[in-house]
Structures are given as C-alpha cells and as structure tokens.
Amino acid sequence: MYIQKIQDFILYSLSKTYQNVDLKTIENDGPIVQKSPDSIKSDFGSSLALRLAKLLKKPPIEIANNLSTFLNKNKPDFIDEITVLKPGYINFSINKKDIASKLKNIALEVNTLKKHFDKQSETIQIEFVSANPTGPLHVGHIRGAVYGSALSKVLSFYGYNMKNEYYVNDAGNQITEFGESILNKILKSNKDDTSDSYKGEYILDLANDIQKELNLNSKNLTKEVTKIGINKMLTSIKNDLSKLNVKFDEWFHESQLFKDKTLDEVIKKLNEKEFISQKEGATWFLSKKLGDDRDNVLIKKDSSHTYFFSDIANHYNKFFIRNFNKVINIWGADHQGHIKRTKLAMESLGVESENLIIKISQMVTIKKGTEIVKISKRSGEYVTLSEIVEEVGSDACRYFFLSKSPDTQLTFDIELAKSQNSSNPIFYIQYAHARLIKLLESAKKAKIEVNKDSKITIDSEKELEIGKKILEFPEMIEQIVKELEPHHITRYCLELASLFHSYYQSEKIIDDSDNEISESKILFCNSVLNTIRQCLDLMMISAPKKM
RNA sequence: GCCCGCGUAGCUCAGUGGAUAGAGCAUUGGGUUUCUAACCCAUGUGUCGAAGGUUCGAAUCCUUCCGCGGGUGCCA
Known part of the structure; x- marks a missing residue:
C-alpha cells in the first residue's frame, strides 16, 4: 500500500533535485522502493542513490543526503521519519496513526481490501x-x-x-x-x-x-x-x-x-498468408518461416487432422469468433514443446503475442x-x-x-x-481464523461494541508488525497479477496467521477493566480477521468458525 | 544432439539486482487455574549445484560445465 506512494514521492523529489535525470529510464530499471530487511529499523528503503551514483558522478551518500533534504521538507503525513544509511540507502518509517486509520477501514468494511483495485475493462479467458x-x-x-x-x-x-x-x-x-x-x-x-x-x-x-x-x-x-x-x-x-x-x-x-467449420476457415486464412504447403501427402503449417525449428503437420496423409490443427482452431475461435482479447492457458510441462508453434500460428493469424499467455505448471x-x-x-x-x-x-x-x-x-x-493432519500449515491458518471468530464473539458477550466512532491505537511492537503485514496485502496481490503466479498468497497468509497467534498469546485482548483499550484491540482484530478471510476466499479454502 | 524448466537448511519449498539469505516440517528444551494448546517461547543448520564473468553490489543477470525432469511423432 505504501511502496507505490513512496516511490512516487521519491521520483518527484528526484525530478526536483536533479532535473537532468530521465525518470522513465529509472523506473524501467527496476523497483525503487523495497521493504526494509528485518535488521533495519525502518519500514521501507530505497537504493536509488546507489544506482544514480555513476550517472550523476557523485558519491551515493551525497545523492542520498541531497534527496533526503527535499524529502524531509515535503514529507507527507503518512511518513514518520526519513533517514540516510551507510552507502546511500534512504529509509522511511511509516506513521503509526496512518497505519491505524487504514486498519480501521479494513476492520469496518471487508470490501476495503478489494476497493484498492480499479475495475478493469478487460475480459480474460483462462483455460x-x-x-x-x-x-x-x-x-x-x-x-x-x-x-x-x-x-x-x-x-x-x-x-x-x-x-x-x-x-x-x-x-x-x-x-x-x-x-x-x-x-x-x-x-x-x-x-x-x-x-x-x-x-x-x-x-x-x-x-x-x-x-x-x-x-x-x-x-x-x-x-x-x-x-x-x-x-x-x-x-x-x-x-x-x-x-x-x-x-x-x-x-x-x-x-x-x-x-462450425472453423478448421476450414483457419486453413483458408493461413493459406492466404502463405503459411500452408502440401508435401509428402500431408498439409503443413510452415512454422519454420517464422523461426521455429521445423514445420508442423496439420492434416495427415490419411486426411485426419492433428491435435495441433484443432488447437489452432480452438484459439482461432477464442480470439476471432468469441472475440476475447486476452487468453491465458495453463498447460502441463509435457505440452511445453507446443508453446512456440501455437504462439507462432496465432501470430500469423494476427494475434498479438502478448495477448496469448501460456503458463506451464x-x-x-x-x-x-x-x-x-x-x-x-x-x-x-x-x-x-x-x-x-x-x-x-x-x-x-x-x-x-x-x-x-x-x-x-x-x-x-x-x-x-x-x-x-495437524502439521499442515492450512490448519494453522484456519485455526487463526476460528480463534478470531471466537474472540470477537466473546467481545460481543462482554458488551464491547465497535463502530465507526471507535479508534485503533497501536501500542505494541506486535500490533505494529501485524498492521504493516496487513497493509502489504495490495502489493502481494499485485505481484500475483504481474507474474500470474498465485503461490505468494499462501506464504503471506501463513505469515499473517503466525503473527496473530503470537500476538494472541502475548496479551489479553478483552480487558474488562479498560473498555477503551479493548475496543481498540477488538477493532484491530477485525482487520486481521477480514484480511485472513479474504485470503482464504481467494485461495478458495474454507474459513471454519470453529475447530 | 537441440529446446524448455529446475538445482537454496536434514526434508518440502519461498526469495530472481540491494542492507546480516528466509518459512514450514523434523530435532531439543520450556510454557495453559486465562479470549480455543490444532497455540506460544526458546533451539542451529547453509561451499544458494560448480567454475568463470558483468556490477559499487549477484542466490538473482551472462557464459561454460555437472545433475534432475519434460519436450524433441503425420500420438494427445
């Protein structure tokens, strides 16, 4: 949630501090802001100064200091502190109150997590x-x-x-x-x-x-x-x-x-583009012309068709008859050899290479x-x-x-x-969910009510850590969307569950003697619950209320 | 032979240009009259397959080699 904001902030200050630097090149050169490693006190860090040293012909520490002067002068509310470290890292600490207010939104409304993303106009077919x-x-x-x-x-x-x-x-x-x-x-x-x-x-x-x-x-x-x-x-x-x-x-x-006679249509189209040839009694797709190692048969000597042929027709149907713009296929590794020729065939029919994505498991x-x-x-x-x-x-x-x-x-x-059975991480996550449900039920019985006037106060290291983890959720989703590889969510969810179990053990959440603190903690726990629940939903794994 | 992917802790795997490489399981030892102990706390382990190279910086990028899997059909 914070990485993009900090990145924009840094790039802005870069453009103001060093006018002759081309921002586009910098952006394309890789991520500018990263989560700080555990050994560093801050939350996020940037190695931009290190990367700029050569270009600007200045020591990285000097660049970092110059940038941080501007950054400090224009510091937005969500940042607490900006520091420069050894070779030239610029580090950022996030304001606790900002984290708390974002958590509150998540706690009160499950959809907050989803609202972070825009509705895309595109339809994607996935096979x-x-x-x-x-x-x-x-x-x-x-x-x-x-x-x-x-x-x-x-x-x-x-x-x-x-x-x-x-x-x-x-x-x-x-x-x-x-x-x-x-x-x-x-x-x-x-x-x-x-x-x-x-x-x-x-x-x-x-x-x-x-x-x-x-x-x-x-x-x-x-x-x-x-x-x-x-x-x-x-x-x-x-x-x-x-x-x-x-x-x-x-x-x-x-x-x-x-x-539908799609196969006939395909062969006609390919023929028009001169990618078809008759040899040795069979009909061939001339994939060699497009850079493949060999040509491939579409219609066999016995006049039956190959798998490859109907596969082209299948994709032709997707793109030109049903008009999908973007298609994702997930194939097993035993089909890996088909990727090149299928993509070539579709390209020869006019499909942009980037619109046919084939992922191998x-x-x-x-x-x-x-x-x-x-x-x-x-x-x-x-x-x-x-x-x-x-x-x-x-x-x-x-x-x-x-x-x-x-x-x-x-x-x-x-x-x-x-x-x-019990050693499987999924039970650990589900247990965290069930615990949260029970906890919130107990809170209700204890007459601890939370609503939009309630407030979250982060006052322990563990709460802060959980809060930051929750706010990493959008970046985790973005990574999945970018790579089209959903495995990141399992780890994320496990980490969050682990932090919660530790927190749960370390302090009493419902405190009969202090209603205000209990209210804050219960609201806080709601944000944890909503995030874990959302992850389970995305993994299509059940979220038991009791275990 | 050629093409694609992989090689990270005892095991199963994250991490694909940034700071002291991580998690689960397994091991060992502790913890509950308490909101769920399917939990928590502590415990140590790495020639990141090997060798070169690029870089201020490499597990991550490049080259070569080794090992494993898959593909290399007018099979699907």
Whole structure:
C-alpha cells in the first residue's frame, strides 16, 4: 500500500533535485522502493542513490543526503521519519496513526481490501485442466486445477472479468480408441482381455454401465458407445473438480470446431498468408518461416487432422469468433514443446503475442513412501484426484499445491499427505481464523461494541508488525497479477496467521477493566480477521468458525 | 544432439539486482487455574549445484560445465 506512494514521492523529489535525470529510464530499471530487511529499523528503503551514483558522478551518500533534504521538507503525513544509511540507502518509517486509520477501514468494511483495485475493462479467458475425457482425473491434474482456479479468482478480485474454460477433446484418435475399448469389453465374453488401448477398472465399469442402456441394434455402435462414454466421463470429471471447489463457465467441445467449420476457415486464412504447403501427402503449417525449428503437420496423409490443427482452431475461435482479447492457458510441462508453434500460428493469424499467455505448471511426481508411482491413462495405473481429495481434504490439498511456484517440479508424497493432519500449515491458518471468530464473539458477550466512532491505537511492537503485514496485502496481490503466479498468497497468509497467534498469546485482548483499550484491540482484530478471510476466499479454502 | 524448466537448511519449498539469505516440517528444551494448546517461547543448520564473468553490489543477470525432469511423432 505504501511502496507505490513512496516511490512516487521519491521520483518527484528526484525530478526536483536533479532535473537532468530521465525518470522513465529509472523506473524501467527496476523497483525503487523495497521493504526494509528485518535488521533495519525502518519500514521501507530505497537504493536509488546507489544506482544514480555513476550517472550523476557523485558519491551515493551525497545523492542520498541531497534527496533526503527535499524529502524531509515535503514529507507527507503518512511518513514518520526519513533517514540516510551507510552507502546511500534512504529509509522511511511509516506513521503509526496512518497505519491505524487504514486498519480501521479494513476492520469496518471487508470490501476495503478489494476497493484498492480499479475495475478493469478487460475480459480474460483462462483455460486450464482440459484433460481428455477418456479417463478420470488423476492426482497430477490437481495442480492445474488449483493453479488455474486460484489465479482466475485473484485476477477477478483484481478487477478483471474472468471466464474459466475447460476445453474438451472429444474428437480424434484417442477418443475413437476409448470408445472401441469400451465396446470390446461389452461385446467380448472374456472381460480380462488386455489387448485394448485403454485399460483399467473404470473402462470395465463404464462397459457394464453402458451395456444396460445400449441399443445393440444401433447402426454405429462405436459412435454411440463413445458418445455415452464421454458424457459419463465428463460428469465424473465435473464431479471431481467440484470436490476441489473448481468450477468452469464454459465447457468448450473440440467437436464444435468441426461443426462450425472453423478448421476450414483457419486453413483458408493461413493459406492466404502463405503459411500452408502440401508435401509428402500431408498439409503443413510452415512454422519454420517464422523461426521455429521445423514445420508442423496439420492434416495427415490419411486426411485426419492433428491435435495441433484443432488447437489452432480452438484459439482461432477464442480470439476471432468469441472475440476475447486476452487468453491465458495453463498447460502441463509435457505440452511445453507446443508453446512456440501455437504462439507462432496465432501470430500469423494476427494475434498479438502478448495477448496469448501460456503458463506451464511443472510435473508432479507422485510418491508413495519411497516408491514412485507412474500414472498412465491407457495402462490404467491410477491414483485418482477424488481418492486424494477424499483422503487429504480439499483445503489441505489446495493449500499444498497452491503453495509452490508453478515452475517447481514438486513431489507429492501420498503417504505424507495423508498423515499431514495437524502439521499442515492450512490448519494453522484456519485455526487463526476460528480463534478470531471466537474472540470477537466473546467481545460481543462482554458488551464491547465497535463502530465507526471507535479508534485503533497501536501500542505494541506486535500490533505494529501485524498492521504493516496487513497493509502489504495490495502489493502481494499485485505481484500475483504481474507474474500470474498465485503461490505468494499462501506464504503471506501463513505469515499473517503466525503473527496473530503470537500476538494472541502475548496479551489479553478483552480487558474488562479498560473498555477503551479493548475496543481498540477488538477493532484491530477485525482487520486481521477480514484480511485472513479474504485470503482464504481467494485461495478458495474454507474459513471454519470453529475447530 | 537441440529446446524448455529446475538445482537454496536434514526434508518440502519461498526469495530472481540491494542492507546480516528466509518459512514450514523434523530435532531439543520450556510454557495453559486465562479470549480455543490444532497455540506460544526458546533451539542451529547453509561451499544458494560448480567454475568463470558483468556490477559499487549477484542466490538473482551472462557464459561454460555437472545433475534432475519434460519436450524433441503425420500420438494427445
């Protein structure tokens, strides 16, 4: 909340003190104001003077002193003290009263945290999970589901209009093989036959299930079985996702692109731009022309289409038929090789590179104790999403997967996760929430009422620390929006909860003998509660009133 | 081979140009007649994979190397 203000203040004073410095260059050169490290007494610091030393041909300490003279003369109310330290740091301490008044707003009105952000005019479509409907979601899909849903939630909180989409691959080879595998189970008497492409318990279940409602005289049996099979799988996928609190606005089917003749349209457009060529009996997209290592096939020799082709069509639909300006895709690391060519294809169709954002979430290795579990849809080796969510719980599951950067290949130890009951940080956060709720109830019983005339007085180190942490909330959100990586919120929330637990332990909040102090503390605790509650809401984790 | 990502405490991971590198778990020892002990307080650990380089300043940027994962199909 303060960083931007201090930065503006510094840049203003820089422009007044050293007129010949180009502010734009300075701003683009990196952050100007940062949180002070714990070892330094102040709250925020700037290393601007150090950076300017070369340019201005002056010792940094001199620049810092010159700037601080101006800064001190024009010091806004929210700053208490400005000091210059050793090589040339300019440090700022924030006024306690200013912190207190900001906390009061947060305490009285949950929406204060949200109001900090402007409503954005832009609509962003975000696609995630999009697993093929040929099998149940497995534990690896949890990561994408959690990442995408939390990111979307934060972006929406920030003010964007978000549309969550699941792309259903319901055409192509995999789907046909899936249908055939089920049909074989229905028609063959030997249910143990393993020659089919898709194996596993769930195929047999599907076969038994479908058999009941199937008309065996149907003209195209495979087609019918496939259709029913996919629908059943989709129902199960939706059900699994809802266990993790994940919901989609749109389930877009690949088959739609065929019905709408989008693929034809795409190839026509690409052809007009001379990115299509026929060779070796296939139709190619000339991505080499745009800098890729090789060209890519769109229509195979047998006249069927590649995944890449319908993927272009899918994106064409997003940008040119449904008219989204900005699209985010979250893909698993196994699709990382598709990024370049997909972006190139879209660029050749006229989409600005920055408007198609593809984020990769790294692989999840599943461990059971010391044994690595391999997951394969076709072999039927499974640890399903619902199995894990039911054992570990949605909250702990979400927190665990959300707490890691998407760039990290993480190891998910199923045994550990199951045993991770009270040692899991999420319970610690939820406990802080439950404690606050109970505390505020007790305050009500003790007839301590807070309203807009109440006042917060910060008079302990712990309160000050909590207050400053709460006011970091907007910057934490901004970082997520900038990087499109929501894991920062888990740490933030944990830190806040930790500070609160420590505070709670160290002093009595409801003091029957002093109503004024109790009122201030209760109001203060309301600001903590509202912030923790907001974080839990953004992580889509429940906020229990009792534990 | 080439392309992408990663390598930070015993373990799981934050930190991607600034000040003495952090958190959770694990370890060890203490704490409750009290608003919830699923809590608190104390406890120590790092060749930031290695070597060079850029910089006033590097875990962070560049180069090379080592290790791990993924990709490199007219599979998805």
